[in-house]
Amino acid sequence: MEKLFPIEQVLSPEGELKKEIDSVISGEKAVAMYKWMVINRIFDRKSVTLQRQGRIGTYAPFEGQEAAQVGSALALQENDWLFPTYRDHAAMMTYGQSMTQVLLYWKGRIEGCVPPEDKHILPPYVPIATQIPHAAGAAWASRMKGEDAAALVYFGDGATSEGDFHEGLNFASVYDAPVVFFCQNNGYAISVPVTKQMKSKTIAQKALAYDIEGVRVDGNDVFAVYMATREALERARKGEGPTLIEAVTYRYGAHTTADDPRKYREQEKEEKLRREKYDPVDRLKRYLVAQGVWDDQKEAALIKEAEEKVQKAVQEMETFRPASVADMFEHIFAEKTWNIEQQQREAVSMEEKPEERELA
Amino acid sequence: MADKLTMVQAIQQAMKVKLQEDDRVILMGEDIGVNGGVFRATDGLLAEFGEQRVIDTPLAESGIIGTAVGMALNGLIPVVEIQFLGFIYPGFEQVVSHVSRIRMRTQGRYHAPMVIRTPYGAGIRGPELHSESVESIFVHIPGVKVVVPSTPYDAKGLLISAIEDPDPVIFLEPTKMYRAEKQEVPEGKYTVPLGQARMVREGEDVTVLAWGTMVPVALQAARKMEQERGWSADVIDLRTLYPFDRETIRQSVEKTGRVVIVHEAHRTGGVGAELISFINDEALFYLKAPIARITGYDVPVPQFSLEDAYMPDVDRVSRGIVDTMQY
Ligand SMILES: Cc1ncc(C[n+]2csc(CCOP(=O)(O)OP(=O)(O)O)c2C)c(N)n1
Secondary structure, eight states, X not given: OTTTSOOBOSBOTTSOBSSOOTTTOOHHHHHHHHHHHHHHHHHHHHHHHHHHTTSSOOOOOOTTOHHHHHHHHTTOOTTXXXXXXXXXXXXXXXXXXXXXXXXXXXXXXXXXXXXXXXXXXXXXXXXXXXXXXXXXXXXXHHHHTTOOOXXXXXXXXXXXXXHHHHHHHHHHHHTTOOEEEEEEEOSEETTEEHHHHOSOSOSTTHHHHTTOEEEEEETTOHHHHHHHHHHHHHHHHTTOOOEEEEEEOOOOSOXXXXXXXGGTXXXXXXXXXXXXXXXXXXXXXXXXXXXXXXXXHHHHHHHHHHHHHHHHHHHHHHHSOOOOGGGGGTTSSSSOOHHHHHHHHHHHHHHHOGGGGGGO | OEEEEOHHHHHHHHHHHHHHHOTTEEEEEXXXXXXXOTTOTTTTHHHHHOTTTEEEOOSOHHHHXXXXXXXXXXXXXXXXXXXXXXGOGGGHHHIIIIITTHHHHTTTSOOOOOEEEEEEOSOSOOOTTSOOOOHHHHHTSTTOEEEOOOSHHHHHHHHHHHHHSSSOEEEEEEGGGTTTOOEEEESSOOOOOXXXXXXXXOOSSEEEEEXXXXXXXXXXXXXXXXXXXXXXXXXXXXXXXXXXXXXXXXXXXXXXXXXXXXXXXXXXXXXXXXXXXXXXXXHGGGOSSOOEEEEEOSSOOOOGGGHHHHSOOHXXXXXXXHHHHTO
């Protein structure tokens, strides 16, 4: 199976091109990819710090997976659909979700779920794999309506064990729905390694069962990810059906800030090895420097710009209007039912007149 | 010998006791082996009992509960962990259609004794969908018992009873209580019977019914009302929601004539409604006031910035007691 589904690479870990990319990735595009990856990484590190300081709640870091998320999200067109998990904020932000919204989400604010007006970005999916049939359905609808939009749906290696994964792929396959199933195989589902999650040697091979395209790419190679996703989206738009992409990558940190990876892997050793040898950001940087389009000065300017952006988002998150009890009752239905009306009044009165609480 | 343990440690002890004592008992779930469970409820058990008995499964709740049914049919006693109650739904089909019905459908030829343990409830600033309290969904299913401990001692004794019970048990563990207090918990085996409530505090004037995370809230409100108003309350921890302890409830209501029910779950269709119906049937003419329900609201459990406003607190329960007493 590994032979049938080899890991495709365009940019070697040393930053050397293994394939021609000029027709697909311009120099400008490559720099844009790099910028997004750096900004996202700085955001991610800041978020982990914010959690440690108690300024946001539990947070799911993605460091190490920037190429997989940025490369795939950049392949989307304006009117496409993006279905992310709780770990895919890099993809969300690259496609148009604001940093402030992402931070609000992790601060326990429902407002953080709302996408920008002009983009189809769903809120992070928490129950594993449940987004997969949604993407198939949204894509199928685009096809029914004769539109040219496609859907890109993210999930992890663990998600492929759920029924929803298989049902989603089958539906998409039966109806040639223009959807790209994008699996970030980061090696673990919390503590469970892929080798214990499944006997299959690859995730891409699961495409065979549904007679759809299956592709395995180096998920730390942003060019390979971008090209594979772009091709898959093109095929989808042409009515040639869905694709399953397996992007082989690694999460450097904990599953979430509530997790301790030292319980289940040699964390320090593994992390060091990956960072030194396979880091997606460094890899692209090596290439850009060798091309003569990147240097220390540009790097310093980018880092400064990214830090300022993140800082601004943090400030916006922290000065966002406080959560109000009444909000909890909004948007449950198009029109409030009497029960909700009544309970909203009750809850607000508890809040507003604390001195009368006991004497009501 | 009794050690001071947290609830999560007591739960681990219960599983350990049964793994030691009964070869048929096996544990299955996501991240329960090497990781010891995301709350560490199975910490150390893989090392002690091995991979044949403490099993890290693939990420698939239908797969977990479904294979547990097969194992139970074939003589094992699976104790399954679902990582959070909010993630049981892929396995819900198995619970509704099979776990609960196989005894009836084979007229007793087969049955599926198993325990489905799962953390539930709000109060720990968890991420979205990690804070649900949907016990009434399970109470509504004929064929499964539903148990909710609120103390370390009860958690261990009830879990051992649940594992020994011939019928399937949904065992809901209040996440907020996992490490909230330490209590003396005897070493080794003891049981707390299913179907029996616990009188947490005895009084004369009002009955307060609660379970799980709401027990300490009810208790504090009762203490406060006694101090401030001189009203004393029976505070009853139901412990088993199906089948609940009708004698304890009935006797208390006959004594006090006033009832406040506290639950974290949404109001509509909550277990509180069932309890009111029961009291209506069994003790209507003892009532001196309408029964008050202090509950979570009929909205999805909000993200944590608003979870405190969603959950019944001492003030809300106190207000319920005042309303009932002053009716
Ligand atoms: C249906 C369901 N079951 C269990 C969980 C708890 N859980 C959250 S993340 C996770 C592991 C997911 O692993 P994977 O799909 O590989 O994605 P990753 O987190 O590695 O990105 C689990 C078990 C959940 N969120 N939903």
